[in-house]
Amino acid sequence: MIVERLKIEGFRNYKSSEALFSDNINVIIGGNAQGKTNLIEAVYYLTCGRSFRARSDKELINFDCDGAKIEAQIFSGERSQTITAELSKLRKKRLIVNGSKLKTASELSGRLTAVLFCPDDLTIIRSSSMYRRRLMDNCLSQLRPKYAAALSEYRRLYEQKSRILKDKDPSMAVILDEYSQRMCEVSAVLISFRAKFAKILAEKAKEIHREFSGGNEELDIFYKTVKTIDDPMKKPSELMPCLLEHQLSHRQAEIDSCRCLSGAHKDDLEIFINGTDAKSFASQGQTRTAAISLKMAEREIHFEDRGEYPVLLLDDVLSELDAKRQDFILNRISSGQVLITCCEDQSISAKTGGKLITIDSGKVLG
Ligand code: ATP
Ligand code: MG
Numbered sequence: 001m002i003v004e005r006l007k008i009e010g011f012r013n014y015k016s017s018e019a020l021f022s023d024n025i026n027v028i029i030g031g032n033a034q035g036k037t038n039l040i041e042a043v044y045y046l047t048c049g050r051s052f053r054a055r056s057d058k059e060l061i062n063f064d065c066d067g068a069k070i071e072a073q074i075f076s077g078e079r080s081q082t083i084t085a086e087l088s089k090l091r092k093k094r095l096i097v098n099g100s101k102l103k104t105a106s107e108l109s110g111r112l113t114a115v116l117f118c119p120d121d122l123t124i125i126r127s128s129s130m131y132r133r134r135l136m137d138n139c140l141s142q143l144r145p146k147y148a149a150a151l152s153e154y155r156r157l158y159e160q161k162s163r164i165l166k167d168k169d170p171s172m173a174v175i176l177d178e179y180s181q182r183m184c185e186v187s188a189v190l191i192s193f194r195a196k197f198a199k200i201l202a203e204k205a206k207e208i209h210r211e212f213s214g215g216n217e218e219l220d221i222f223y224k225t226v227k228t229i230d231d232p233m234k235k236p237s238e239l240m241p242c243l244l245e246h247q248l249s250h251r252q253a254e255i256d257s258c259r260c261l262s263g264a265h266k267d268d269l270e271i272f273i274n275g276t277d278a279k280s281f282a283s284q285g286q287t288r289t290a291a292i293s294l295k296m297a298e299r300e301i302h303f304e305d306r307g308e309y310p311v312l313l314l315d316d317v318l319s320e321l322d323a324k325r326q327d328f329i330l331n332r333i334s335s336g337q338v339l340i341t342c343c344e345d346q347s348i349s350a351k352t353g354g355k356l357i358t359i360d361s362g363k364v365l366g
Pocket of ligand 2: 037316
């Protein structure tokens, strides 16, 4: 999977710019606030039709423009393809692949695949469960269109049900139960996918972490979901009774607290290093090693599934790591395309031997 060319107009601090990438390592350099992360964000947007950091698409449109356009020419599955996203302050966004307009963002699934590793991810082990769910969601959404569609429906249901709960309108009781029922159905789909994904992720990350720690550490990952589910590997139809039971037992608590308390949105990955809960006890170094192992495992999962490596987006993360950890990542990425951003750190540029792309005030200088 290669992004050959990226054109961006009216996106973040870019008015109009174009970048040509090499098939291997690309080092994107520039001072602070020049637009390095924005460039990574533009590439990432085309994988799933969302930003990894903005709350809404409107934030992505340049302050002085009414709309933005991101267009990438990619090489995947032995052919060139064009993916375009058009964002507007006034209209709904348009996503276009090879000239055909997509009906939903979930149809982008599998077109351009990427694994993003950013400074936030260095704390994925110790931070809130949101980061670990995001890891599962990002990877599965890119590889499984059905998952992408289910996740986007779940997010919509969650928002609408939360609004109904906050409104506290008794006449909405029937509708509330309809939402809860549908959230159970969609949760069952998400949980079934996540359980299988977590099992493979655990195996791969364990192997990588063991190698990375020189055989000194064992990383174990377990998928944690709704309490009433005894075996999340079951089919969605078999998970349904357990989800309905949990939902029913939390119905009154949801009404009292005005919050959704039951469903796949509370899932997590429990992580242990040498049998100890990493969330509470991992050291800085262990946390970083485990985070890298997870990201590298994610990349391997893409490769096994698709037969080609996803684009690896390393935003500002290499410079945060010591030489040993930098080398571990760089040795593992001998194939596949990589976009690395860093703040004019010559040592990283020299170490990777990649193509240098300089960014200055929202312009790609080449
Ligand atoms: P750093 O090295 O500090 O991470 P960076 O080069 O990665 O810097 P970016 O995050 O890409 O910086 O942001 C570059 C600039 O883009 C910031 O100054 C930010 O304020 C600006 N910016 C963000 N959104 C918009 C927008 N919608 N319109 C115009 N400018 C924006
Ligand atoms: Mg940045």
